Amino acid sequence: MLHIERLTLELPHYPRWWQREWATCIDALSLHIAAGEIHAVVGASGAGKSLLAYAIMGLLPSAAKMKGTLHFHSAPLTPARQRQLRGHQLALIPQSLSALDPLARSQQQVRWAAQRVGFERPAADQRAEALLGHYQLSHAAALYPHELSGGMARRVLIAMAQVGNAHLVIADEPSVGLDPTQRDRVLATLKAMALEGKAVLLITHDLRHALPIADRVTVMRHGKGLETAPAKAFQGQGERLTTAYARALWHALPDNAFSTLPVTALRQEPTLA
Ligand SMILES: Nc1ncnc2c1ncn2[C@@H]1O[C@H](COP(=O)(O)OP(=O)(O)OP(=O)(O)O)[C@@H](O)[C@H]1O
């Protein structure tokens, strides 16, 4: 569904106000996501994960210099096509909570998102109500962003991204600030979207949250895609991982106690006599 080939992105920065330099923030990154797949992009802060999301959505700063190719449903993802598909076939759950309109109540934010994808009123209101209910936000429907907690604001953004029938959903750190129950709800929703045939790009700095639902994982560092591995490769000593950095990410998890094996496989372990 989405094919990224050797995406390279340079952005200007100003060490002094008169002096412009270019920083390579994404470096020859290639990545493919198929329908029905959850592809996690994992990496430390500053690795270039959010910029990757913006590059796909066509939301980069205008000064950005981009090389490489993006194809979506086999056709080039041009700026005009990105504009046309954004909010429709391409949905983004943004990392920044400031994406919410500060002057609109939660209900309005979700309703507007529904109207943008073609729902008429009152169907748009019903859709907003149902989604707010799903994320236990009914009581927050009349609140403005400054009255929401971080976790509530994030759930409003998720509801907005979910309102349409996107083919590709990019979730940029969707579970930050959520308690474990809410986080599992969000991750389960992403899994359900993939089972419906959507492609999901899950961006996170936390491998732990990605592994239980991801099919494949791309490890990013300093703008480069170091390695793309099946989620199943993150087990044992990480023998199936090819880079030391990916293995280090795996070993860094607290006690490495969980397994990505399905529960049924665990049950087949021979029992001790
Ligand atoms: N608008 C911009 N102009 C210049 N440089 C930028 C801009 N946005 C991001 N960068 C730089 O690009 C690099 C990658 O940023 P990005 O936000 O993609 O990282 P990230 O992997 O999403 O990190 P985090 O996990 O903290 O969200 C960083 O070094 C950042 O300083």
Ligand code: NI
């Ligand atoms: Ni980010």
